Amino acid sequence: MSIFSLAIHGGAGTILKSKMTPEKEAQYIQALQEALKQGHQILSQGGTSLDAVEASVCSLENCHLFNAGKGSVFNAKGEHEMDASIMEGSTKNAGAIATIKGIKNPIRLARKVMEESEHVFLVGDGAIEFAKMQELEFISPNYFYDEFRFQQWQKVKDSDQFMLDHSIEKKDEKFGTVGAVALDIHGNVAAATSTGGMTNKKFGRIGDSSIIGAGTYANNKTCAVSCTGSGEFFIRNVVAYDVSCLMEFKGLSLQDACDEVIHHRLLEINGDGGLIAVDNQGNIALPFNTEGMYRASVSNSQKEQILIYK
Amino acid sequence: MSIFSLAIHGGAGTILKSKMTPEKEAQYIQALQEALKQGHQILSQGGTSLDAVEASVCSLENCHLFNAGKGSVFNAKGEHEMDASIMEGSTKNAGAIATIKGIKNPIRLARKVMEESEHVFLVGDGAIEFAKMQELEFISPNYFYDEFRFQQWQKVKDSDQFMLDHSIEKKDEKFGTVGAVALDIHGNVAAATSTGGMTNKKFGRIGDSSIIGAGTYANNKTCAVSCTGSGEFFIRNVVAYDVSCLMEFKGLSLQDACDEVIHHRLLEINGDGGLIAVDNQGNIALPFNTEGMYRASVSNSQKEQILIYK
Numbered sequence: 001m002s003i004f005s006l007a008i009h010g011g012a013g014t015i016l017k018s019k020m021t022p023e024k025e026a027q028y029i030q031a032l033q034e035a036l037k038q039g040h041q042i043l044s045q046g047g048t049s050l051d052a053v054e055a056s057v058c059s060l061e062n063c064h065l066f067n068a069g070k071g072s073v074f075n076a077k078g079e080h081e082m083d084a085s086i087m088e089g090s091t092k093n094a095g096a097i098a099t100i101k102g103i104k105n106p107i108r109l110a111r112k113v114m115e116e117s118e119h120v121f122l123v124g125d126g127a128i129e130f131a132k133m134q135e136l137e138f139i140s141p142n143y144f145y146d147e148f149r150f151q152q153w154q155k156v157k158d159s160d161q162f163m164l165d166h167s168i169e170k171k172d173e174k175f176g177t178v179g180a181v182a183l184d185i186h187g188n189v190a191a192a193t194s195t196g197g198m199t200n201k202k203f204g205r206i207g208d209s210s211i212i213g214a215g216t217y218a219n220n221k222t223c224a225v226s227c228t229g230s231g232e233f234f235i236r237n238v239v240a241y242d243v244s245c246l247m248e249f250k251g252l253s254l255q256d257a258c259d260e261v262i263h264h265r266l267l268e269i270n271g272d273g274g275l276i277a278v279d280n281q282g283n284i285a286l287p288f289n290t291e292g293m294y295r296a297s298v299s300n301s302q303k304e305q306i307l308i309y310k
Numbered sequence: 311m312s313i314f315s316l317a318i319h320g321g322a323g324t325i326l327k328s329k330m331t332p333e334k335e336a337q338y339i340q341a342l343q344e345a346l347k348q349g350h351q352i353l354s355q356g357g358t359s360l361d362a363v364e365a366s367v368c369s370l371e372n373c374h375l376f377n378a379g380k381g382s383v384f385n386a387k388g389e390h391e392m393d394a395s396i397m398e399g400s401t402k403n404a405g406a407i408a409t410i411k412g413i414k415n416p417i418r419l420a421r422k423v424m425e426e427s428e429h430v431f432l433v434g435d436g437a438i439e440f441a442k443m444q445e446l447e448f449i450s451p452n453y454f455y456d457e458f459r460f461q462q463w464q465k466v467k468d469s470d471q472f473m474l475d476h477s478i479e480k481k482d483e484k485f486g487t488v489g490a491v492a493l494d495i496h497g498n499v500a501a502a503t504s505t506g507g508m509t510n511k512k513f514g515r516i517g518d519s520s521i522i523g524a525g526t527y528a529n530n531k532t533c534a535v536s537c538t539g540s541g542e543f544f545i546r547n548v549v550a551y552d553v554s555c556l557m558e559f560k561g562l563s564l565q566d567a568c569d570e571v572i573h574h575r576l577l578e579i580n581g582d583g584g585l586i587a588v589d590n591q592g593n594i595a596l597p598f599n600t601e602g603m604y605r606a607s608v609s610n611s612q613k614e615q616i617l618i619y620k
Contacts, residue, residue, distance in 0.1 A: 092546045092579060099433060119515045120542045123409060124434045126514025204436025205429045213523040213548035232430045236402045238523035238551040245552075249559035269402060 003282040004043040005183045007297040008035050008056050010066045011176030012228045012274035015292025017309050025308065028065060032296040032306050035059035039180055040298050049182035049190035049224070050088045050111075057084075057107040057192045060178035064146045066294075067176040069105055071146040072196025074153035080144040082196050083210035084110040089189035089218035089280075096121045098210040100128055104137040107194045110210075112136065120212065124204070149199070156200045177209055179216070179226030181278045185300075189224035189280060191216045191240070197231075207231020213241040220280055222247040223254055228293070229266075229273010237266055243277055254279040255287075262287040313592040314353040315493045317607040318345050318366045320376045321486030322538045322584035325602025327619050335618065338375060342606040342616050345369035349490055350608050359492035359500035359534070360398045360421075367394075367417040367502045370488035374456045376604075377486040379415055381456040382506025384463035390454040392506050393520035394420040399499035399528035399590075408433045408520040414447040417504045420520075422446065430522065434514070459509070466510045487519055489526070489536030491588045495610075499534035499590060501526045501550070507541075517541020523551040530590055532557040533564055538603070539576075539583010547576055553587055564589040565597075572597040 010032060039056035043049070061069025072080040084106035085096035095114025098121070103109055112134045113122050122130055131138070177195035184190075193216045195209040208215035208231040215231070217240035218224035225240040234240075239261055246257035258277055266273070267289060274288025276295060284297045286307075296306040320342060349366035353359070371379025382390040394416035395406035405424025408431070413419055422444040423432055432440055441448070487505035494500075503526045505519040518525035518541040525541070527550035528534035535550040544550075549571055556567035568587055576583070577599060584598025586605060596605045596617075606616040 087546075094546050099436075117513070118542070119513065120545045121516040121521075123514040123516055126409075126512060130513040202436060203427070203429065203440040204433040206431040206433055211431075211521060211523070212545050213521070213551065217548070232428070235430045235522050236397075236404050238527070238548060241523065241548040241551060242555075245555035245559055249555055 002185045003183065003300055004185050005278045005282040005284050005299040006036065006039045006043055006052055006056065006180065007276040007278055007284050007286060008032065008039065008060065008180045008295065009226065009228055009274070009276045010060055010178050010294030012288040012290045012293035013176065014290065015308055028294055028308060029306050031063045031065050032294060033304070036296045036298055036304060039182060043182060043184055046185055048186065049184040049188050052182040052184065053180040053190045053192040054086065054107055054111055056180035057178055057194050058105050061105050061107060061194055066178045067196040068178040068194040070144055071149060072144050073149050073199040075197070076157070076200050076202040078153070080141065080196055082106045082194070083206055084194035085210045085212060085216040086110045086114060086192040087190065087212055087216050087218040089220040089224055092219055094120050094212045096210040096212060097127045098123045098206045099204055100124070100131070102128070102138050102141065103131055104139045104143070107192050109136050121210070152199050177228040179228060179276060181224040181226050181276050183278045183280060183282050187220065187280065189218050189220055189278060191218040191224035191226045193226045208234035208239070211235055213238050215240060217241045217244055219244050223277050223279040225275055225277045227273060227275040230271055233266060233269055233271025234273065236269060237271060239266065239275065243275070247279070254283045255285045258285040258287045262289050312495045313493065313610055314495050315588045315592040315594050315609040316346065316349045316353055316362055316366065316490065317586040317588055317594050317596060318342065318349065318370065318490045318605065319536065319538055319584070319586045320370055320488050320604030322598040322600045322603035323486065324600065325618055338604060338618060339616050341373045341375050342604060346606045346608055346614060349492060353492060353494055356495055358496065359494040359498050362492040362494065363490040363500045363502040364396065364417055364421055366490035367488055367504050368415050371415050371417060371504055376488045377506040378488040378504040380454055381459060382454050383459050383509040385507070386467070386510050386512040388463070390451065390506055392416045392504070393516060394504040395520045395522060395526040396420045396424060396502040397500065397522055397526050397528040399530040399534055402529055404430050404522045406431045406520040406522060407437045408516045409514050410434070410437050410441070412438070412448050412451065413441055414449045414453070417502050419446050431520070462509050487538040489538060489586060491534040491536050491586050493588045493590060493592050497530065497590065499528050499530055499588060501528040501534035501536045503536045518544035518549070521545055523548050525550060527551045527554055529554050533587050533589040535585055535587045537583060537585040540581055543576060543579055543581025544583065546579060547581060549576065549585065553585070557589070564593045565595045568595040568597045572599050
């Protein structure tokens with residue numbers, strides 16, 4: 001079998017074509033294309049889904065357009081506090097980190113937690129201490145700075161308001177969380193998610209991106225999933241694992257399971273967002289219940305697709 | 311309908327009758343009885359499952375015998391760092407906190423997060439800042455001190471070893487995480503879990519106790535679940551939500567779903583531990599794959615049961 005599949009996202013939300021300039025659109029498309037290429041190269045050369053999702057997410061983290069790594073939003077203290085998680089479907093091993101600062105690629109740290117620790121989930125200063133031992137790349141706070149994110153924060157910083165990257169102003173063109181899912185030619189699936197969270201967030205808030213089962217899940221029996229949206233709703237609905245359960249226990253196809261989760265179950269509690277998923281047969285689903293989701297996919301049999309709007 | 315049910319646990323692990331003194335056993339039984347009484351009173355007077363699980367967990371947190379609140383284990387820095395979560399089944403609202411210090415009853419803070427914030431999950435100093443605004447009871451580090459826990463820590467503190475409360479020494483009589491699940495006469499289920507985590511834990515490690523879907527889950531459609539065991543395995547298997555999914559999607563009974571999750575699915579990845587669960591009909595299940603689990607249950611039709619061993 002030489003089937004492989006890859007899908008990536010750069011966040012879901014109020015993304016309207018009417019608010020987008022051709023220049024901006026071209027920038028997003030180029031960034032998605034580059035991130036897709038990073039993972040695609042690995043998969044087409046027989047590499048692992050784990051390496052592919054890490055490479056694609058790193059590429060998105062390194063792009064200031066997305067709310068992850070470089071370009072992460074500002075929290076209430078004016079810092080960039082990031083969360084990420086990764087999971088691989090053959091062993092169901094997983095790694096996650098939350099509320100970390102100063103690490104260039106949070107997804108790399110999540111992978112180190114998975115592979116080099118006995119743990120799954122590390123947070124805060126402790127996670128940073130672990131990162132130092134693992135010789136992860138640290139970088140100055142300025143690296144993460146983005147003018148647009150700064151202005152977003154200025155609007156709300158002296159209020160109690162916080163904002164989900166995509167929910168505040170309908171005219172905001174910049175969105176959130178990034179993620180990748182893949183099936184490799186060895187039949188293994190993997191998923192990865194990374195985020196800067198909510199602008200002006202306080203109180204050490206964690207969303208779904210670093211929660212295994214909520215924002216990220218992978219299992220060779222079923223599928224790999226990475227989510228983006230209003231994190232609190234995704235946690236309460238255990239969204240990523242919900243897709244897997246509908247497939248495993250109810251026999252739904254990937255597409256049907258994804259549609260049920262995003263267009264029915266999540267809406268029951270007024271949750272908005274989307275997800276990307278691949279199953280163990282290489283099928284791809286990219287559902288969202290918002291106006292748009294930055295997304296792209298490719299497989300051994302399907303050429304590159306890059307989409308933004310509905 | 312005037313059906314109600316309540317179950318509580320004080321941790322699962324290597325609990326052997328041969329290693330237990332009659333005095334110790336009596337202390338545990340009394341503590342479980344007291345915690346059960348707190349929740350039972352509320353339920354029998356028509357109170358909510360949410361109030362009942364909070365009251366029972368507070369009672370267990372206040373008892374030095376269990377690894378939650380008073381009596382929490384020592385982390386690598388000699389501190390008591392606690393995690394907790396709570397969820398209620400009618401709205402699927404949830405609250406969780408992790409790596410917090412100095413708060414007498416972590417479960418109360420988890421409930422405040424659920425009811426008084428827009429968030430589900432707060433960690434570290436941020437969560438403590440939120441606790442201060444909510445006027446939660448703070449208490450000096452000495453309050454949490456327990457001689458047995460201190461000696462446990464002394465054995466490993468200068469090593470890289472950390473220990474799950476129940477996995478270290480087969481003769482350890484003191485165990486872990488606490489939790490409660492309930493169905494009230496209004497037909498609503500709720501679940502709560504609280505823990506001090508692993509002795510000598512480092513790096514801001516979080517286990518399953520504060521993860522919605524892994525350690526705690528509640529949904530009126532199905533059941534309420536609180537877990538205890540090797541947290542990393544419970545996270546990877548999304549254990550609490552797994553029970554609910556087997557009921558909802560596969561039509562399994564509560565007992566069958568619990569047995570499948572604890573005796574089959576968790577063992578596939580070598581996870582050890584147990585859980586307590588009630589369904590929306592008042593059925594109770596208390597499965598574990600270890601030598602013992604401190605547990606107790608009561609309902610409108612079943613008198614108080616308190617058990618420790620297999």
